[in-house]
Amino acid sequence: MPEPSPTPVRRRGRLLRFGGAVMVLLALAGYLGVQYLTGGTGAPRCKVVSGKGDGASYEFTPEQAVNAATISAVGTSRRMPERAVAIALATALQESGLRNIQHGDRDSLGLFQQRPSQGWGTTKQIMDPTYAAGIFYEHLAKVPGYSRLPLTVAAQRVQRSGYPQAYAKHEPDATLLAAALTGRAAATLTCEGRPDATPAGGAAPVRAALARDFGRDVLQEAGATVDANGSSASPAPVAPASPRAGDRTVTVPVREDSTAGAGVVRRGWELAHWAVANSSALHIERVSYAGREWTAGTSEGTWRTADDKGGAAGGKAAAEVRIVTAQ
Structure with a gap:
């Protein structure tokens, strides 16, 4: 006698298991793609080292590298000093992790978590890293003696953050980045x-x-x-x-x-x-x-x-x- 055909329940079970396996594979592929693009394990990495030979270094992702380079270039193009670039980089490290994010506290957006409702610009403008960096420097330049102030104070005068001391932890990394991206420390990035x-x-x-x-x-x-x-x-x-x-x-x-x-x-x-x-x-x-x-x-x-x-x-x-x- 011929083998009895699988029941509808068994066929549905096989289809569900097959569909589940496909979904797992797709999810894995998506995860690996995101890791590669955003700098997870196995993704291409960037590194900046100290030009002083003291062993200090900072590793970051390609996405962060692009944004850091834009922040620095906009600053030097405005003839802002290296200290201003370091302040901007430390601020962006704290506010967004040097990522151009589309969310934040209330209507905060972008690299510096600037708010359209507070006069920083339109949503489209703030999500443009070149504009966001430029408007940050515009406000920083209005802070009297900003280059002589502690980094946390200078950044806070611009940002008005609820956690002003948080900028301090990023100063060493921001200083390394600024030295390289402004060209003072050669062949370090x-x-x-x-x-x-x-x-x-x-x-x-x-x-x-x-x-x-x-x-x-x-x-x-x-x-x-x-x-x-x-x-x-x-x-x-x-x-x-x-x-x-x-x-x-x-x-x-x-x-x-x-x-x-x-x-x-x-x-x-x-x-x-x-x-x-x-x-x-x-x-x-x-x-x-x-x-x-x-x-x-x-x-x-x-x-x-x-x-x-x-x-x-x-x-x-x-x-x-x-x-x-x-x-």
Whole structure:
């Protein structure tokens, strides 16, 4: 006699078990994806170390690195000193963990938990990290003697927080970040990067992000013009070695008068560290400056001495930062 067919109850049980297994797999895939994107275990990491050789360091995620780089770039573009950048970074570390969050106490939003109802701007504006950083510095600049005040006092004069002493615990990390991102501490910020990631448009997004954070003239050489996309065109442009190389490479001129920092080399490291901080988001593969080179996915993204092929050695070593995106 033929085997009796499974009862409807048994078939439903099998379907439920199969559906449950699929849901578990989907949830696991989603979890791993979120961990990779937001910096959980196994995700690419970033690290800043002290330029003093005292062993101090701070590890953070690619998302946090992008936001920290934006905060610093907006500050130096406004000619705010390194101390102001450290105050802003400590504030954002406390308020949002350097994440551009869409929630908070009452109507607080964004990196600095600014409130539309308190005149900080519209929701859309506050959720723009460049705007949020700019309006923070605008308020900080109005605090008399802020650079000489304790960090907690300066931050509280801007934020009016219910927990003003909480900013103090972030001062060491914020100070390390500010030293690297303003270029004072050379070759101190590294990221692992994503060398195997799918490119996100080549050089164009890098130019746009540079213009967004530093201003439209960041790519402008002497006598050059800058278009609405942040692309520069010199009076006598030099053709790249190949269209493919040109589509992947951004060369950023380094000018002493471009920042509130002291000197060309400091400005160069500011730009180079900005590029490394944005390496995962913008799929940057290599950054070269002043005879040093960072490459995604190699030895945790440390800075190494560059050879001639890296484009950082030679007479132009301190005159430009070279950023190469993934293929």
